[in-house]
Amino acid sequence: MEWFQANFWVIWLVAAGGLAVSEMLTLDMTLLMLAGGALAGAGVALFFPALLWLQVLVAVVVAVALLGLLRPQILKRLHKGPGYRSTFDQLLGATGKSVGAITAADGEVNVNGETWSARSYDGEAIPGGVEVDVMEVDGLTVLVLPRHKPLSRDQS
Incomplete structure (x- = not known):
């Protein structure tokens, strides 16, 4: 001691x-x-x-x-510094899986082992268990689209 x-x-x-x-x-x-x-x-x-x-x-x-x-x-x-990407920047373009149904108003998605609040990018409902791509980040919510769904153009 x-x-x-x-x-x-x-x-x-x-x-x-x-x-x-x-x-x-x-x-x-x-x-x-x-x-x-x-x-x-x-x-x-x-x-x-x-x-x-x-x-x-x-x-x-x-x-x-x-x-x-x-x-x-x-x-x-x-x-x-060059090459720095925040967590939110890394989410863009990432692939995940819907935890439950995702609507235009709410839902959840698992991306890179983390669960995020999600909304449908085009407003159409996405069922649970579907692979999705993160198209946009809005605050703490990601806007997602089903992985193999083609983007459609507005015909206005």
């Missing part, structure tokens, strides 16, 4: 490493900012091993500062 009190910086480093590695699962830059806070806590622990309250305070302040100041800037640059 005495070793841990004298070398609390090791625990901070392990926490920072675990958070940084976990970031690879989420890719939203939150855990990486928390890892930065833990790294700052490790630095304080090297110089002030007996002041646990100071280590925690510095770790929290640095993590909050990174989350509030650095993370938004990093995400903004990432989203402006």
Whole structure:
């Protein structure tokens, strides 16, 4: 127990490493900012091993500062980068399956393992279990058309 009190910086480093590695699962830059806070806590622990309250305070302040100041800037640059497609952009043209009947007003569709609210693209009802293509995204609702149904032109 005495070793841990004298070398609390090791625990901070392990926490920072675990958070940084976990970031690879989420890719939203939150855990990486928390890892930065833990790294700052490790630095304080090297110089002030007996002041646990100071280590925690510095770790929290640095993590909050990174989350509030650095993370938004990093995400903004990432989203402006070439080839970036948001979740909604990835839905366009995707194929899914209707969970139940889809009408012009409501319904549900399963696309890429996720269930989305859906409406029929052309207003015609789509029965459950039919393969559909996502034609448009309207907020959190996808507009779908049966996969093998040809698009028709208005004869106006």
